[in-house]
Amino acid sequence: MSLLNETHNPALRSWVASANADGSDFPIQNLPFGVFRRYGSAEAFRVGVAIGDQILDLSAAHAHNLFTNGAKQATLACCAPNLNAFMALGSQAWAALRLALSRALREGYTLQSALSTCLVPQVDAEFAVPAQIGDYTDFYTSVHHATNVGKLFRPDNPLMPNYKWLPIGYHGRSSSIGISGQAFHRPVSQTMAPGATEPTLTASKRMDYELELGVYMGTANALGEPVALDEAEDHVFGLCLFNDWSARDIQGWEYQPLGPFLSKNFASTVSPWIVTLEALSPYRQPWTRPSDDPQPLPYLDSATLRSSGAIDIELEVFIQSAAMREQGLPEHRLSRSNFRHAYWTVSQMVAHHTVNGCNLQPGDLLGSGTQSGPTLEEAGALIELSVGASRSLALPSGESRTFLEDGDTVTFRGACEKPGAARIGFGEVSGTLLPARALV
Ligand code: CA
DSSP, rough: OOOOOOOOOOOOOSSSGGGGGGTTTTTTOOOEEEEEEEEEOOOOOOOOEEEETTTEHHHHHHHHOOOHHHHHHHHHTTTTSSSSHHHHHHHHHHHHHHHHHHHHHHHTTTTHHHHHHTEEEGEEEEEEEESSOEEEEEEOOOOOHHHHHHHOOOTTSOOOOOTTTTTTEOOOOSEEEHHHHHHHHEEEEEEETTTTTEEEEEEOOOOEOOEEEEEEEOOOTTTTOOOHHHHGGGGOOOOOOOOEEHHHHHHHHHHHTOOTTTTTTTOEEEEEEEEEETTTGGEEEOOOOOOOOOOOGGOOHHHHHHHHHHEEEEEEEEEHHHHHTTTTTOOOOEEEEEEEGSSSSSHHHHHHHHTOOOOTTTEEEEEEEOOOOOGGGGGGSSHTTTTTTTSSSSOTSSSSESSSSSEEEEEEEEOOOOTTOOOOOEEEEEEEEEEOOOOO
């Protein structure tokens, strides 16, 4: 568990002026990690840290020999096309580099002129998936989402009896995870139309997004060695925004008995920046379980969890249709929610995932599951907002939606904000649905 330290001081200001602007996602108290290169260049992708509207190129900073000791070792691990080596170094190395970066980017840093040559404007950059994601596991931690979707799929039995006892998850697919800006074709698979007696091979007619957070694992646990709940966050590098695109008609036909398959594995999109757990320390909140619900088994419960297991992250979903783009209309907000509503926490996901000895590795990604809040307006997917397509949503262009149409761009944003702490933003994750390819 990270405690507050000098890097969280809301009074800190950076010599990178844009980092001090009101509403910046990337003030000096944030310092999220990503992988970038200059847009359209043949440069190698490399690790950078967001500061204001700039990226600090850590390979360049390492070459200038500006850091010492643990921070120097950490920047060496960042001289790579992904974050895996740095993730594997562990929480002490992450904290050492964060402290060194915080001090080097503060107003008054003596080597500012040397470090300023290591900045690249974010508008001039393109990004890559920041880690080599070996394995991806998707959870289902919002009881509101599970109940809303369960009612549509199984009206007589919306919430399965295991839901309140363990963090439900399934093993997903990492090969189709892309970076923000990802465009992908409407997927084709078998669906069973309402009232039909046989399925057909068809393009999905019920395309949806899922508002999720992604959790990147840092240090591994050895095969056979569970991670205890109170050690779980030491293994977690940080969080990103995550869109787990879903084809609901494909899902409805295929999901029993083994869970989602082709309804989920055609595309999933991550945001460029990973916000470290340490940066999120000011936004920890007590985790509670309603008193008439089952309390967690001991391996999923602790005093630390109860005092600070939840994280207050405001999440928003926007849509922009092709017609809206042509008409010059801005994106339209569909909903907002908050990660603090999650029924299961990051530490509980990790503790449960490993309790059987399953080994998690640096760069592995855990999806939080769709983060729907308690009210319909806070739903994190169209299947909930449209109540299974029984209610259509009006767009500013005069169009309406139940599910996504070809050309729709969906964007998530996330941020933590409260009095007495610096705003910590996640940037955004965006993706666009293309028409289906011709059927084979
Ligand atoms: Ca999901």
